[in-house]
Amino acid sequence: MTGERPIELVLLEMALLVLLGPLVTGFIQKLKARLQCRQGAAIVQPYRDLAKLFRKGTVQAVTASGFFRSIPVLVLAATVAAGALVPVLRAGPPAFPLGDALMLLGLLALARFLTAIGAFDAGGAFGGMGASREMTIAPLVEPVLMMVVFSTAVAAGTTELGALSAHRGTSWILDWHAADFLGFAAMLVLLPAETGRIPVDNPDTHLELTMLHEGMLLEHSGPGLGCMVLASHTRQIVTLGLVAALFFPIVSYGAGAADLLVGAGAFAAKILVLAVFLALVESSYAKLRLFRVPQYLGIGFVCALTALALRIL
């Protein structure tokens, strides 16, 4: 078994996730551009956007209350706190009580709730529409994510992500239980929904008919918008990290510097695989009509439920 993760390591991992989040977005955008035979912006473009936003001033709608200003900070804080729960460099539970996968999902749900409430607070029509759409999708996604976590947790006897990841061990797909296949399938179906991508949401457009997440950000500006954008980058890499921890094998058990480097490389490779998957899905499917989305997410729901049934019955 692996040892426990000290607090320095957990903080380092959290910082890494926040720093690398925009890179994943940039990579997906670059890959999408190449798949569409475009040159595409540089991979570091999201960092430039963030730097630009943080240098700008803030404009606020007259209808917004004072609470509106604190929303971006709270959203970013909740998302980053969720990032602390993802094992990055090596598996194993943290050395101090921190929280488990349910805590992670709860924090992401909190961030989503705050985003929606901020969009309503600003009083814009698009914000309210985006928020109500997001809140229509969210109750279809979150329970299914929990069921996927449970279907893995039943076998491991814990919901702590580091321990779950350690329980997965070093063996690859050959050692998967039948329920793992269905759980992974459910996760792949849900991944675009949770990261706000096609076929559920379109991150590249500000067309009122199609946007979910972007609609909620319209009223934010300057550093506030920067915080929101950084939060959605972080949310994406945290979700990918959750999938990696639940289903992908771990490479190194040790605690030395070399082992941590190997672990970092392995984590990057896992995130890369999932990012390529997302880019391929985005390039090959059209965005679904909003009323079709529940049917699409229903596939994930049935897969997750069947995975649980396989595990328990």
Add this chain to the structure above:
Amino acid sequence: MSAETVQAIIDDLGALLLFTMILIVAASQISRAIYAVAAQSFLIAIAGAVLATATGNVDLWVIAGVTLVVKATLLPWVLHWVVRRMNVRREVEPVIPVAATLALAVAVVVMSFHLSASLGTVRQAITGNALPVGIALTLSGVLVMATRKTALTQMVGLFASENGIFFTAMAVTQGMPLIIEIGVILDVILAALVMTIMVLRVRSTVDADIADLDRLKG
């Protein structure tokens, strides 16, 4: 291969079979459902090959090969041909909403696992979870047939259901006599041919689909 490995592989294939079944139930376009049923037949062929290597039964190799050629290649091709020939609308027409069908499919899967759990002594003799998976596939196929209006999607449901029976038989008996399996396969081919001709004839004479033929005229 050891018995545990075979059992694990059959279990995993069963999970993938269930996944393809969910895709068939949830498919909103006929062509996707056809691809899913082709993938399902392909997985069945793999299961046959695995059991053949495990038991050394030559008949199973033949069956796996025939499944691969007929059910994973030929029948989907015929179905695609009919779709092109008929110029049908790409969307399936469900009787009840697809989400409700998905919920029913969940009930079917859970029920088959629950029921076969009570067959404890029988189930131990059987390769892993093959029995409940096979029952679930069969019943879900029937579900697809019952909840779709167009004849083509009903055919897809029939093939999926047949796949379920095939999987159960293969895993439970570890290889039925070749003559029976060949008979079953021929049955499917004949059914596909008859239904294809029926669908095309009905379409060309009265320009209606099966769901419209619900009243008897004297």
